[in-house]
Amino acid sequence: MSVIRSAGLRGFRATVAELGGDAEMLAAACGLPVAALDADDLLVPDARVDDVLELAARTLDCPDLGLRIAQRQDLDMLGPLALAIRNSPTLDDVLECSTRYLYLHARSLRVTVEPDPYGDRGVIAIRYGLTPGLRPEVQSMDLGIAFVHHMIQRLAGAQYGLRSVELSYRPLAPLERYEQFYGVPVRIERPNTALRVPKTLSNRPLSGGNEKLHRLAMAFLAQQGGGPDASLAPQVRAAVQHLIGTAASGIDAVARLLNLHPRTMQRRLAAEGASFANILNDVRRDAAHRYLTTTDLPVSQIASLLGLSEQATLTRSCRRWWGEPPSAIRRKYASNQD
Known part of the structure; x- marks a missing residue:
């Protein structure tokens, strides 16, 4: 059974309350421990998280629920990985440690860097997805890729050069909502879900990091098996x-x-x-x-x-x-x- 740390639900309770819903009732209906709504360190099944997000979106008539929750989340929810990310010298280092160690936060999630799907040599694709064989749910995918977008914004600046957003699924909210959220063209039902960014972004130095702490955090993550x-x-x-x-x-x-x-x-x-x-x-x-x-x-x-x-x-x-x-x-x- 694939699990995720309950920190992945940060922002769910507040977003549901803002929409007039009852987060605890929704959690109970999906077999999700109510404690997971407020704790970071519980391991809960991915499927239960998918279920509660989908149920909340339907019950509250909020097709962009995943995007709304993503706006309330921060890097700290990634636990030990957050220390390595915050102290990374460049975005390339951020992507490297995310690629290698995201599984410590969620066993089924993957972030990889790949060539541009349209063949532009000046562009790379930051791909977000699940372990092969798992079916992606719309709200969970919306939440995940939006979180990656906000993570890069916080590290590299709001206008970091995003070219387009590729979604491997058909979103429930109008496409205009996604293009307003990301500020760039959003293409749906593509082979993979990804953010297309300038290749030069990966080598851009990040401010505020501590390279020593980055090395220490990476060494620690390597021991966590x-x-x-x-x-x-x-x-x-x-x-x-x-x-x-x-x-x-x-x-x-x-x-x-x-x-x-x-x-x-x-x-x-x-x-x-x-x-x-x-x-x-x-x-x-x-x-x-x-x-x-x-x-x-x-x-x-x-x-x-x-x-x-x-x-x-x-x-x-x-x-x-x-x-x-x-x-x-x-x-x-x-x-x-x-």
Whole structure:
């Protein structure tokens, strides 16, 4: 069974309420947990999400429901993938990590970059679709491709050079509504659903990113291959190891990287006999020992690399870990090497 994180339903409750509907009643009618309307970290069947979107569109007589919901969504709903995307140096890097790791958010969704379907060498197609064999539903496809469009707008600017939108299906709302939404020609019943954009866009530098955080997030994503029932403690440890020493190494940032609420993460760790504080302490201890015994870095710099506020904090930590200050640990290691 293919699943998607419930973050994909962000904006559904508010949009339905705006239209005068009852989101909880619609969810219950489709067998969707009501909690999925407000939580990000539940895994729900793709089919249930498709069903609730289609039912809401029919019940509320809103054929452009998917477009409306997309306007309320943001990158944060992608969890760990969002950190990599926000800190990507170029759109090409955004597309690469989306192509490789979108499955961590939704198992059946795919984003790929392909040659222009019309043969224009100055244009590429950002294709959005499902795993082969799955039937696309109109509202889900509308929501997905519109979200990709808004993601690029937020990263590259509102006027990023979109040439046309290709839809592999016949939309329910009038075509004029889609062309108003995208601001370009929209063609329907095409072989694939895609955004046609200038090829030069892929190499355009993006502002506000942090290349180090991008590399760390990508390395973390590469380690995420376990299923939803896999132990959480090793994943938290890997996340802390990648983020340690950055501004985003606290519990909120680690939970966001794992697409979990901090309280949910703490509860699951407790069930495994672990805690975030203990994991962070262990990672810092191991890293401190490595820096002290294998580098000549100043102790103040090591403290910064461990995310500690000052050198004195590292000194107190070393006394707690090993009963002696950083300088003694270095001397002891150096004498053992002689």
